[in-house]
Amino acid sequence: MSNKKYIFAFLITAAIFVTALYVSNTLNKKKLDEVRLVEDRLSLNILSSETQSALLQETSCKDVNNTFLTYELADLGNKLSYAASQNSSDNAQIVTLKHYYSLLQIKDYLLMKNITAKCGIKPTFLLYFYSDKSGCPDCEKMGYVLDALHEKYPGIRIYSFDYNSDEPAVKSLISIYHVDNKLPAVIANSDPYYGFKTVNELETKIPSLTRLKIEFDKARAASSTPATTTPQ
Amino acid sequence: MPALPSLILYFSLFVSLFFEVVILITYFETREEIKFEEEHLKKPILSYPSVSIIVPSFNEEATVAGTIDSLLKLDYPADKLSLLLIDDGSSDKTLEVMNRYKDHSQVRIFSKPNEGSKFAALNFALERVETDLVGCLDADSFVAPGALKLMIPFFEDAETMAVTPAVKIHEPKNLLQRIQKMEYIWGVLFRRMLSSMGAMYVTPGPFSIFRTRVFRELGGYRLAHHTEDMEMALRMQKNHYKIVNSVGAHVFTVAPDKIKALYKQRVRWSYGFLNNAIDYKDMYFNRKYGHIGMFILPIATLSVFNTLYAAVMFVWGIGIKSAHAFTKYQVVGFSAHAPSLNFNWFYWNTSVLICVALVAVAINITLLLLSAGIAKEEKFIGKELLYYLTLYIFLPPFWLAKSTYNTVFSKKISWR
Numbered sequence: 001m002s003n004k005k006y007i008f009a010f011l012i013t014a015a016i017f018v019t020a021l022y023v024s025n026t027l028n029k030k031k032l033d034e035v036r037l038v039e040d041r042l043s044l045n046i047l048s049s050e051t052q053s054a055l056l057q058e059t060s061c062k063d064v065n066n067t068f069l070t071y072e073l074a075d076l077g078n079k080l081s082y083a084a085s086q087n088s089s090d091n092a093q094i095v096t097l098k099h100y101y102s103l104l105q106i107k108d109y110l111l112m113k114n115i116t117a118k119c120g121i122k123p124t125f126l127l128y129f130y131s132d133k134s135g136c137p138d139c140e141k142m143g144y145v146l147d148a149l150h151e152k153y154p155g156i157r158i159y160s161f162d163y164n165s166d167e168p169a170v171k172s173l174i175s176i177y178h179v180d181n182k183l184p185a186v187i188a189n190s191d192p193y194y195g196f197k198t199v200n201e202l203e204t205k206i207p208s209l210t211r212l213k214i215e216f217d218k219a220r221a222a223s224s225t226p227a228t229t230t231p232q
Numbered sequence: 233m234p235a236l237p238s239l240i241l242y243f244s245l246f247v248s249l250f251f252e253v254v255i256l257i258t259y260f261e262t263r264e265e266i267k268f269e270e271e272h273l274k275k276p277i278l279s280y281p282s283v284s285i286i287v288p289s290f291n292e293e294a295t296v297a298g299t300i301d302s303l304l305k306l307d308y309p310a311d312k313l314s315l316l317l318i319d320d321g322s323s324d325k326t327l328e329v330m331n332r333y334k335d336h337s338q339v340r341i342f343s344k345p346n347e348g349s350k351f352a353a354l355n356f357a358l359e360r361v362e363t364d365l366v367g368c369l370d371a372d373s374f375v376a377p378g379a380l381k382l383m384i385p386f387f388e389d390a391e392t393m394a395v396t397p398a399v400k401i402h403e404p405k406n407l408l409q410r411i412q413k414m415e416y417i418w419g420v421l422f423r424r425m426l427s428s429m430g431a432m433y434v435t436p437g438p439f440s441i442f443r444t445r446v447f448r449e450l451g452g453y454r455l456a457h458h459t460e461d462m463e464m465a466l467r468m469q470k471n472h473y474k475i476v477n478s479v480g481a482h483v484f485t486v487a488p489d490k491i492k493a494l495y496k497q498r499v500r501w502s503y504g505f506l507n508n509a510i511d512y513k514d515m516y517f518n519r520k521y522g523h524i525g526m527f528i529l530p531i532a533t534l535s536v537f538n539t540l541y542a543a544v545m546f547v548w549g550i551g552i553k554s555a556h557a558f559t560k561y562q563v564v565g566f567s568a569h570a571p572s573l574n575f576n577w578f579y580w581n582t583s584v585l586i587c588v589a590l591v592a593v594a595i596n597i598t599l600l601l602l603s604a605g606i607a608k609e610e611k612f613i614g615k616e617l618l619y620y621l622t623l624y625i626f627l628p629p630f631w632l633a634k635s636t637y638n639t640v641f642s643k644k645i646s647w648r
Contacts, residue, residue, distance in 0.1 A: 005258070007248055009254040010250060013246060013249045013253050016591050017584075020584050020588045021584050023582075024582050024587050027582035027584055034578060041295060086582070139558055139646050140556070141562075141563045146564055199564065
């Protein structure tokens with residue numbers, strides 16, 4: 001029995017594996033490059049908004065769009081969490097991109113707070129603190145609730161932060177708002193809400209969400225009420 | 233560092249891919265040999281050896297007449313071909329159907345009590361065989377008229393002790409039979425490759441032809457966990473008796489048309505494989521037995537566990553996804569918006585596992601198309617190929633799990 005065929009087959013199989021490894025790594029790197037590109041673009045947009053904010057005295061609040069960058073931030077968050085699920089959690093590039101993303105969220109939060117204050121808008125900001133580690137069994141459920149909330153009220157801005165992040169800015173945020181390690185935690189207008197909450201509970205407990213719910217219900221009632229006047 | 237389950241999955245995939253590559257290389261090595269065989273088989277046979285065909289039947293009243301008719305239509309000198317019809321204690325009209333042929337000069341009919349497995353009926357008939365060659369045809373199978381003539385020339389090689397045919401599905405009617413049709417077509421190529429490697433580990437019940445002396449020298453069939461055709465092949469391989477395959481000799485068998493019947497048949501086959509493998513374990517990794525000992529038996533055994541492992545991982549993955557979906561449903565109910573299909577390449581799974589699996593599927597399709605060519609079925613495999621690739625993969629884990637369970641816990645199975 002000749003072993004040549006098996007050695008040849010082994011080499012071909014190994015070559016296929018090595019090629020697959022190369023292709024997979026190249027594609028995954030391209031994905032991370034795309035995340036990086038989106039982050040850079042977002043950073044530029046935030047810088048532009050900051051400049052716009054600085055110029056606010058000379059311009060009109062009408063020019064400020066308060067749903068600005070919401071979609072971009074959410075898209076970036078989705079891409080980053082997908083990329084993280086496809087790579088090992090200690091991947092240095094992912095860790096860096098996550099830090100960058102946290103910083104962008106904080107910058108956006110501060111900027112939007114500034115703009116809305118100057119323009120007299122009453123926005124709803126939610127800061128959500130979660131943990132990727134096993135210590136937070138309710139974080140997955142809370143994530144679904146916040147997704148559903150954002151779907152219902154697209155105007156609210158939800159910023160998500162890993163409570164265990166090494167990023168100093170995130171640590172500062174935790175310290176400023178005195179967020180305890182009782183996750184999941186949602187901060188709304190400096191008030192902390194700990195533990196899992198349903199959409200209804202959040203709507204009832206957070207005043208700005210209660211207002212939004214009343215408006216939402218009114219709008220829905222208006223759209224579902226049939227016309228009372230008879231056309232002549 | 234990937235976790236252990238991933239490492240096992242990578243190893244399984246490597247083994248599967250390695251097996252496919254070996255078969256593909258063997259195909260390219262064998263192409264010329266097959267062409268040469270085809271040319272050689274066109275030459276007239278100078279001397280026809282005498283052949284007996286045993287037809288063991290247990291409750292086969294619906295198909296046995298077709299089986300006998302196909303044998304009587306064989307393009308072979310009538311004085312050199314005899315049929316031994318064995319009614320193995322049928323409770324239906326099998327014997328009545330057989331008796332319609334009692335006046336035929338080539339036919340001998342016997343009736344015996346059933347002893348629970350086919351091997352006893354075969355041995356009963358073997359004791360009455362006096363021809364040079366002997367074969368068997370299950371009473372649910374049919375031969376093409378030219379099949380025997382395409383097998384006899386292989387016995388010109390004095391070392392050849394058995395010749396196996398290309399087994400195909402007889403007139404598939406429903407989806408399940410169509411899926412099996414593709415599986416059998418793949419089997420045609422696979423058996424031919426095993427033949428080239430001298431590694432055939434089954435001499436199929438439908439129409440494998442042996443030199444009669446094989447049974448005189450090695451003894452008759454054994455119960456062999458109800459897979460006597462596998463045990464006989466392994467016994468022959470162990471004694472270095474040469475088994476070859478005639479890819480042009482077409483035999484058609486009726487495939488189970490219901491899941492339950494298919495499941496039962498495959499549990500018997502896979503249980504038989506595992507238990508015969510245990511009985512012949514000394515052949516494993518034994519250079520004395522060449523390709524069958526060093527490669528085919530180990531990889532066939534490993535593939536049972538690979539399939540089971542892949543199935544467990546698949547079910548585990550589905551379970552985790554379902555658990556997440558259920559949690560989401562509990563928390564926020566069904567989403568008002570239908571889930572949108574995301575075609576953004578960013579969300580495509582580009583893991584190493586997927587890349588290798590895609591290559592494995594591509595090689596698999598190539599092998600299936602080559603099989604269709606070799607089995608002369610190129611025109612008829614469009615749908616079958618699709619069904620096979622999408623549906624068949626979900627079936628084997630069920631019978632492999634049952635046969636592995638029965639083997640581990642020493643639970644016997646029955647013939648029917």
